[in-house]
Amino acid sequence: MNVLDLVTLNIWHDSGPWPQRRELIVDELIRLKPDLVGLQEVLGRPDAPGQAEALAGALGYEAVHAPASRRSDGAWLGNGLLSRLPVRSSETIALPAEGVEPRALLFAVLDTLDGELPVFVTHLAWEPALGAVRSRQLEAVLGAIEERVAALPDALPAVLMGDFNAAPGAEELSALQDGWVDAWSVGGHGPGATFDPENDYARAWEEPAERIDYVFVEDDPRALVRRAELAFAAPTLLDGKRVWPSDHFGICCRLELT
Numbered sequence: 001m002n003v004l005d006l007v008t009l010n011i012w013h014d015s016g017p018w019p020q021r022r023e024l025i026v027d028e029l030i031r032l033k034p035d036l037v038g039l040q041e042v043l044g045r046p047d048a049p050g051q052a053e054a055l056a057g058a059l060g061y062e063a064v065h066a067p068a069s070r071r072s073d074g075a076w077l078g079n080g081l082l083s084r085l086p087v088r089s090s091e092t093i094a095l096p097a098e099g100v101e102p103r104a105l106l107f108a109v110l111d112t113l114d115g116e117l118p119v120f121v122t123h124l125a126w127e128p129a130l131g132a133v134r135s136r137q138l139e140a141v142l143g144a145i146e147e148r149v150a151a152l153p154d155a156l157p158a159v160l161m162g163d164f165n166a167a168p169g170a171e172e173l174s175a176l177q178d179g180w181v182d183a184w185s186v187g188g189h190g191p192g193a194t195f196d197p198e199n200d201y202a203r204a205w206e207e208p209a210e211r212i213d214y215v216f217v218e219d220d221p222r223a224l225v226r227r228a229e230l231a232f233a234a235p236t237l238l239d240g241k242r243v244w245p246s247d248h249f250g251i252c253c254r255l256e257l258t
Helices: 018-032 051-059 131-150 171-176 183-187
Strands: 002-010 036-044 062-070 076-083 087-094 104-112 115-123 159-163 180-182 213-218 223-231 236-238 241-243 250-257
Touching: 002 018, 002 115, 002 159, 002 213, 002 223, 018 051, 018 241, 036 051, 036 062, 036 115, 036 159, 051 062, 051 076, 062 087, 076 087, 076 104, 076 115, 087 131, 104 131, 115 131, 131 171, 180 183, 183 213, 183 223, 183 250, 213 223, 213 250
Parallel strands: 002 036, 115 159
Antiparallel strands: 002 250, 036 076, 062 076, 062 104, 087 104, 104 115, 159 213, 180 213, 223 250, 236 241
Protein backbone atom coordinates (compact mmCIF):
# COMPACT_ATOMS: atom_id res chain seq x y z
CA MET A 1 0.00 0.00 0.00
CA ASN A 2 1.23 3.49 -0.90
CA VAL A 3 -0.28 6.71 0.45
CA LEU A 4 0.02 9.93 -1.57
CA ASP A 5 -1.02 13.42 -0.57
CA LEU A 6 -2.17 15.55 -3.52
CA VAL A 7 -2.79 19.29 -3.77
CA THR A 8 -4.32 21.46 -6.46
CA LEU A 9 -4.15 25.28 -6.45
CA ASN A 10 -4.71 28.08 -8.94
CA ILE A 11 -1.85 30.42 -7.93
CA TRP A 12 -3.22 33.52 -9.76
CA HIS A 13 0.06 34.00 -11.68
CA ASP A 14 1.89 37.11 -10.42
CA SER A 15 -1.16 39.22 -9.62
CA GLY A 16 -1.39 41.05 -6.32
CA PRO A 17 1.56 41.03 -3.92
CA TRP A 18 3.23 38.00 -5.52
CA PRO A 19 6.44 37.92 -3.42
CA GLN A 20 4.39 37.84 -0.23
CA ARG A 21 1.88 35.41 -1.69
CA ARG A 22 4.68 33.12 -2.82
CA GLU A 23 5.96 32.88 0.74
CA LEU A 24 2.48 31.99 1.99
CA ILE A 25 2.17 29.28 -0.67
CA VAL A 26 5.57 27.87 0.32
CA ASP A 27 4.62 27.93 4.01
CA GLU A 28 1.41 26.03 3.32
CA LEU A 29 3.22 23.47 1.20
CA ILE A 30 5.69 22.96 4.03
CA ARG A 31 2.75 22.37 6.39
CA LEU A 32 0.93 19.99 4.06
CA LYS A 33 3.99 18.08 2.79
CA PRO A 34 2.18 16.89 -0.37
CA ASP A 35 3.72 14.40 -2.74
CA LEU A 36 2.13 16.02 -5.81
CA VAL A 37 0.99 19.58 -6.44
CA GLY A 38 -1.08 20.54 -9.48
CA LEU A 39 -0.90 24.27 -10.26
CA GLN A 40 -2.84 26.52 -12.60
CA GLU A 41 -2.16 30.07 -13.85
CA VAL A 42 1.56 29.39 -13.59
CA LEU A 43 4.06 31.63 -15.37
CA GLY A 44 6.99 30.14 -17.22
CA ARG A 45 9.79 32.18 -18.75
CA PRO A 46 12.07 31.26 -21.65
CA ASP A 47 15.20 32.80 -20.14
CA ALA A 48 14.77 32.28 -16.39
CA PRO A 49 13.15 29.93 -13.88
CA GLY A 50 9.38 30.27 -13.83
CA GLN A 51 6.98 30.12 -10.91
CA ALA A 52 6.81 26.31 -10.84
CA GLU A 53 10.61 26.05 -10.77
CA ALA A 54 10.86 28.71 -8.06
CA LEU A 55 8.37 26.92 -5.83
CA ALA A 56 9.98 23.54 -6.52
CA GLY A 57 13.45 24.81 -5.77
CA ALA A 58 12.40 26.15 -2.40
CA LEU A 59 10.96 22.77 -1.39
CA GLY A 60 12.96 20.10 -3.20
CA TYR A 61 10.33 19.12 -5.76
CA GLU A 62 10.78 18.30 -9.41
CA ALA A 63 8.88 20.82 -11.57
CA VAL A 64 7.02 20.54 -14.87
CA HIS A 65 5.43 23.47 -16.72
CA ALA A 66 2.88 23.16 -19.53
CA PRO A 67 2.47 26.50 -21.35
CA ALA A 68 -0.90 27.47 -22.77
CA SER A 69 -0.86 31.17 -23.72
CA ARG A 70 1.84 33.81 -24.09
CA ARG A 71 1.63 37.20 -22.39
CA SER A 72 2.84 40.46 -23.86
CA ASP A 73 5.92 40.36 -21.61
CA GLY A 74 6.99 37.04 -23.15
CA ALA A 75 6.00 34.88 -20.17
CA TRP A 76 3.94 31.75 -20.80
CA LEU A 77 0.83 31.17 -18.69
CA GLY A 78 -0.15 27.56 -18.14
CA ASN A 79 -0.27 24.63 -15.75
CA GLY A 80 2.39 23.23 -13.47
CA LEU A 81 3.21 20.11 -11.52
CA LEU A 82 5.48 19.77 -8.50
CA SER A 83 6.42 16.20 -7.64
CA ARG A 84 8.43 14.39 -5.00
CA LEU A 85 8.11 11.31 -7.19
CA PRO A 86 10.42 10.86 -10.18
CA VAL A 87 8.92 12.28 -13.37
CA ARG A 88 9.43 9.71 -16.11
CA SER A 89 7.93 11.80 -18.91
CA SER A 90 5.72 14.83 -19.49
CA GLU A 91 3.71 16.38 -22.31
CA THR A 92 1.70 19.52 -23.05
CA ILE A 93 -1.59 19.02 -24.91
CA ALA A 94 -3.44 22.01 -26.38
CA LEU A 95 -7.18 22.22 -25.73
CA PRO A 96 -9.89 23.72 -27.99
CA ALA A 97 -9.80 27.51 -27.63
CA GLU A 98 -12.35 28.71 -30.23
CA GLY A 99 -11.33 32.35 -30.06
CA VAL A 100 -10.87 32.52 -26.29
CA GLU A 101 -7.74 32.38 -24.16
CA PRO A 102 -5.81 29.20 -25.04
CA ARG A 103 -5.83 26.38 -22.50
CA ALA A 104 -3.73 23.24 -22.10
CA LEU A 105 -3.55 19.88 -20.39
CA LEU A 106 -0.36 18.84 -18.58
CA PHE A 107 0.35 15.11 -18.69
CA ALA A 108 3.09 13.42 -16.66
CA VAL A 109 3.98 9.83 -15.87
CA LEU A 110 5.38 9.44 -12.35
CA ASP A 111 7.20 6.50 -10.82
CA THR A 112 5.70 5.20 -7.57
CA LEU A 113 6.41 2.14 -5.43
CA ASP A 114 3.30 0.56 -6.97
CA GLY A 115 4.01 1.40 -10.60
CA GLU A 116 3.47 4.21 -13.09
CA LEU A 117 1.02 6.95 -12.08
CA PRO A 118 -0.54 9.03 -14.90
CA VAL A 119 -1.20 12.58 -13.68
CA PHE A 120 -3.09 15.30 -15.56
CA VAL A 121 -3.45 18.99 -14.66
CA THR A 122 -5.74 21.40 -16.49
CA HIS A 123 -7.53 24.75 -16.39
CA LEU A 124 -10.73 25.25 -18.36
CA ALA A 125 -12.15 28.50 -19.78
CA TRP A 126 -13.23 30.83 -17.01
CA GLU A 127 -16.00 33.01 -18.46
CA PRO A 128 -19.41 32.04 -17.00
CA ALA A 129 -21.07 32.08 -20.44
CA LEU A 130 -18.56 29.60 -21.90
CA GLY A 131 -20.06 26.39 -20.57
CA ALA A 132 -20.17 24.91 -24.08
CA VAL A 133 -16.46 25.68 -24.55
CA ARG A 134 -15.66 24.05 -21.23
CA SER A 135 -17.64 21.00 -22.35
CA ARG A 136 -15.56 20.70 -25.50
CA GLN A 137 -12.35 21.28 -23.57
CA LEU A 138 -13.27 18.57 -21.10
CA GLU A 139 -14.15 16.22 -23.96
CA ALA A 140 -10.65 16.83 -25.32
CA VAL A 141 -9.15 16.26 -21.86
CA LEU A 142 -10.90 12.93 -21.44
CA GLY A 143 -10.00 11.87 -24.95
CA ALA A 144 -6.34 12.64 -24.30
CA ILE A 145 -6.46 10.74 -21.01
CA GLU A 146 -8.01 7.69 -22.65
CA GLU A 147 -5.40 7.66 -25.40
CA ARG A 148 -2.41 8.08 -23.09
CA VAL A 149 -3.58 5.70 -20.40
CA ALA A 150 -4.20 3.04 -23.06
CA ALA A 151 -0.48 3.23 -23.84
CA LEU A 152 0.28 2.39 -20.20
CA PRO A 153 -1.53 -0.93 -19.69
CA ASP A 154 0.01 -1.61 -16.28
CA ALA A 155 -0.38 1.92 -14.91
CA LEU A 156 -2.17 2.91 -11.74
CA PRO A 157 -5.51 4.77 -11.95
CA ALA A 158 -5.09 8.26 -13.38
CA VAL A 159 -5.36 11.49 -11.40
CA LEU A 160 -6.91 14.63 -12.91
CA MET A 161 -6.51 17.93 -11.04
CA GLY A 162 -7.28 21.52 -11.82
CA ASP A 163 -9.46 24.57 -12.02
CA PHE A 164 -12.56 23.58 -13.99
CA ASN A 165 -14.41 26.89 -13.52
CA ALA A 166 -17.68 25.04 -12.97
CA ALA A 167 -19.53 24.11 -9.80
CA PRO A 168 -20.59 20.54 -8.93
CA GLY A 169 -23.59 19.54 -11.00
CA ALA A 170 -22.77 21.89 -13.89
CA GLU A 171 -23.69 20.42 -17.26
CA GLU A 172 -20.15 20.81 -18.57
CA LEU A 173 -18.88 18.43 -15.87
CA SER A 174 -21.39 15.68 -16.64
CA ALA A 175 -18.79 13.69 -18.60
CA LEU A 176 -16.97 13.06 -15.31
CA GLN A 177 -19.97 11.43 -13.61
CA ASP A 178 -19.06 7.98 -14.89
CA GLY A 179 -15.60 6.57 -14.39
CA TRP A 180 -14.25 9.28 -12.09
CA VAL A 181 -14.38 9.98 -8.36
CA ASP A 182 -14.53 13.56 -7.10
CA ALA A 183 -12.19 13.50 -4.10
CA TRP A 184 -14.11 16.16 -2.22
CA SER A 185 -17.44 14.35 -2.56
CA VAL A 186 -15.85 11.29 -0.94
CA GLY A 187 -13.43 12.72 1.60
CA GLY A 188 -14.47 16.33 2.18
CA HIS A 189 -16.98 17.99 4.50
CA GLY A 190 -19.27 20.90 3.75
CA PRO A 191 -19.53 22.86 0.50
CA GLY A 192 -15.75 23.13 0.03
CA ALA A 193 -15.92 26.42 -1.87
CA THR A 194 -12.60 27.21 -3.52
CA PHE A 195 -13.61 30.58 -5.00
CA ASP A 196 -15.16 32.54 -2.17
CA PRO A 197 -15.86 36.27 -1.65
CA GLU A 198 -14.48 35.80 1.86
CA ASN A 199 -11.15 35.97 0.03
CA ASP A 200 -10.41 39.65 -0.63
CA TYR A 201 -8.90 38.87 -4.03
CA ALA A 202 -11.94 36.88 -5.15
CA ARG A 203 -14.50 39.38 -3.83
CA ALA A 204 -13.92 41.82 -6.68
CA TRP A 205 -15.49 39.35 -9.13
CA GLU A 206 -18.82 39.57 -7.25
CA GLU A 207 -19.49 35.86 -7.67
CA PRO A 208 -21.05 33.47 -5.14
CA ALA A 209 -18.92 31.06 -3.18
CA GLU A 210 -18.49 27.90 -5.27
CA ARG A 211 -16.30 24.84 -5.52
CA ILE A 212 -14.66 25.08 -8.94
CA ASP A 213 -11.30 23.38 -8.24
CA TYR A 214 -11.12 19.59 -8.14
CA VAL A 215 -9.08 16.47 -7.69
CA PHE A 216 -10.56 13.56 -9.65
CA VAL A 217 -9.33 9.97 -9.51
CA GLU A 218 -10.26 7.21 -11.91
CA ASP A 219 -12.94 5.02 -10.36
CA ASP A 220 -10.85 1.97 -9.54
CA PRO A 221 -10.61 -0.12 -6.34
CA ARG A 222 -6.82 0.26 -6.45
CA ALA A 223 -7.15 3.99 -5.64
CA LEU A 224 -9.15 5.11 -2.61
CA VAL A 225 -9.67 8.69 -1.41
CA ARG A 226 -9.22 8.78 2.35
CA ARG A 227 -9.74 12.48 3.05
CA ALA A 228 -10.01 15.90 1.44
CA GLU A 229 -9.70 19.38 2.93
CA LEU A 230 -9.36 23.01 1.91
CA ALA A 231 -5.89 24.51 1.91
CA PHE A 232 -4.35 27.94 1.25
CA ALA A 233 -7.57 29.28 2.77
CA ALA A 234 -6.34 31.69 5.47
CA PRO A 235 -4.87 35.19 5.15
CA THR A 236 -1.87 36.65 6.92
CA LEU A 237 -1.74 40.25 8.13
CA LEU A 238 1.24 42.01 6.55
CA ASP A 239 1.77 45.76 7.00
CA GLY A 240 -1.82 46.06 8.14
CA LYS A 241 -3.30 44.34 5.08
CA ARG A 242 -4.69 40.84 4.68
CA VAL A 243 -2.60 38.84 2.22
CA TRP A 244 -3.98 35.57 0.87
CA PRO A 245 -1.93 32.87 -0.86
CA SER A 246 -4.10 33.23 -4.00
CA ASP A 247 -7.54 34.33 -5.15
CA HIS A 248 -8.52 30.63 -5.03
CA PHE A 249 -8.42 28.22 -2.13
CA GLY A 250 -6.79 24.89 -2.84
CA ILE A 251 -7.74 21.30 -2.15
CA CYS A 252 -5.55 18.71 -0.45
CA CYS A 253 -6.53 15.05 -0.50
CA ARG A 254 -5.02 11.76 0.58
CA LEU A 255 -5.01 8.91 -1.91
CA GLU A 256 -4.37 5.30 -0.92
CA LEU A 257 -2.99 3.09 -3.67
CA THR A 258 -3.26 -0.67 -3.29
